[in-house]
Amino acid sequence: MNRLASSFSIVPGNWLGIVGGGQLGRMFCHAAQSLGYKVAVLDPAAPCPAGVAADLHIQAGYDDVGALDRLSALCQAVTTEFENVPAASLERLALNSRVCPAAEAVAIVQDRLSEKAYIQGLGVPVAPHAPVCSAADLAAVPNTLFPGILKVARMGYDGKGQARVATREEAAQAFAEFKNTDCVLEALMPLDFEISVVMARGLDGSCVAYAPALNEHRDGILAVSTVPQQTVETQQALYEQAFEAAMKIAQGLDYCGVLCVEFFVLQDGSLVVNEIAPRPHNSGHYTLNACVSSQFEQQARAMAGLPLGSTANLCSCVMLNILGDVWFDEAGMQREPDWAALLAVPNAKLHLYGKAEARPGRKMGHVNVLGGTLDQAREAAARVAHILGIRF
Numbered sequence: 001m002n003r004l005a006s007s008f009s010i011v012p013g014n015w016l017g018i019v020g021g022g023q024l025g026r027m028f029c030h031a032a033q034s035l036g037y038k039v040a041v042l043d044p045a046a047p048c049p050a051g052v053a054a055d056l057h058i059q060a061g062y063d064d065v066g067a068l069d070r071l072s073a074l075c076q077a078v079t080t081e082f083e084n085v086p087a088a089s090l091e092r093l094a095l096n097s098r099v100c101p102a103a104e105a106v107a108i109v110q111d112r113l114s115e116k117a118y119i120q121g122l123g124v125p126v127a128p129h130a131p132v133c134s135a136a137d138l139a140a141v142p143n144t145l146f147p148g149i150l151k152v153a154r155m156g157y158d159g160k161g162q163a164r165v166a167t168r169e170e171a172a173q174a175f176a177e178f179k180n181t182d183c184v185l186e187a188l189m190p191l192d193f194e195i196s197v198v199m200a201r202g203l204d205g206s207c208v209a210y211a212p213a214l215n216e217h218r219d220g221i222l223a224v225s226t227v228p229q230q231t232v233e234t235q236q237a238l239y240e241q242a243f244e245a246a247m248k249i250a251q252g253l254d255y256c257g258v259l260c261v262e263f264f265v266l267q268d269g270s271l272v273v274n275e276i277a278p279r280p281h282n283s284g285h286y287t288l289n290a291c292v293s294s295q296f297e298q299q300a301r302a303m304a305g306l307p308l309g310s311t312a313n314l315c316s317c318v319m320l321n322i323l324g325d326v327w328f329d330e331a332g333m334q335r336e337p338d339w340a341a342l343l344a345v346p347n348a349k350l351h352l353y354g355k356a357e358a359r360p361g362r363k364m365g366h367v368n369v370l371g372g373t374l375d376q377a378r379e380a381a382a383r384v385a386h387i388l389g390i391r392f
Contacts, residue, residue, distance in 0.1 A: 012036025020081025023353035025050030031296035198284035290317035327358035
């Protein structure tokens with residue numbers, strides 16, 4: 001039986017693989033292992049958060065043909081931890097393994113220009129934008145795109161490779177600072193708030209979606225995600241529109257696995273897609289404690305060809321990102337955060353990523369703060385934030 005294109009189930013006890021050794025891979029390892037699978041991680045760094053949690057760490061580059069062949073020989077299915085794994089590597093893995101998501105889907109999302117063109121082609125709105133691949137392109141963009149945000153087309157994340165630009169001159173300066181690499185210029189929108197939809201699509205085309213998270217960013221990095229146990233009635237129609245758009249994107253890509261779609265909700269109540277992440281997402285970390293099945297368990301289920309789990313919320317949740325900044329006092333001296341005080345908050349669930357070095361701006365962990373009501377979760381989250389010295 002050809003195991004590449006079929007939808008057969010991979011039973012627990014077998015190997016699942018993941019390319020990328022960061023915290024998303026670490027949490028995937030824990031979820032897959034809880035289902036009875038063994039996990040192999042391919043990542044060049046040692047140690048790495050996922051590598052120390054996995055059953056096997058193949059220490060090699062993402063384009064190392066020998067390492068890729070070793071991973072696919074061992075693992076019946078392989079996934080990715082981040083979107084910048086070379087598409088050619090995923091194509092190589094697909095010669096002998098089921099790859100979820102497929103190289104074709106990841107290749108579209110790896111480039112902001114192709115991603116926006118794809119989304120628009122589905123009839124889903126995106127922000128007004130224009131490609132900036134040369135000085136001539138920048139000179140030709142319409143004035144309506146200012147003020148805007150200039151973003152590198154590839155390899156940008158957590159606010160890196162982005163610059164707010166009020167004028168064409170500022171855009172030219174930012175373009176030069178990005179070394180004239182391909183970019184996209186997006187108009188700043190009259191934003192009310194941002195939500196993200198984390199969903200999963202199985203090999204059989206079945207789809208499930210989690211309740212949208214309301215996201216707050218600081219310095220381009222997600223700081224807080226808030227999710228009530230039950231959707232507020234006034235938001236129901238908006239959220240259904242977001243679900244439909246996310247499903248359309250996943251179906252169009254013939255996607256398998258967990259996908260996150262970030263939306264801007266504009267002041268007039270309309271939705272536009274900000275970007276897609278072809279993997280579990282920071283804003284979906286609340287699912288680890290607040291849902292029947294976490295986003296990481298869904299990823300394992302989808303790639304193994306198993307039925308997708310329930311996405312029902314068990315409670316309200318506020319997720320706080322923990323950056324490396326909390327390891328430093330006001331004088332810049334390093335010290336350990338007061339974990340005991342944090343864990344004395346009964347409904348706080350701490351998740352640390354096992355990273356050896358704390359650095360400002362580096363994601364080191366998160367806390368899911370649970371509550372029977374959203375007000376209860378917020379009150380406890382404020383206590384946790386005060387203990388850690390996080391603005392909330």
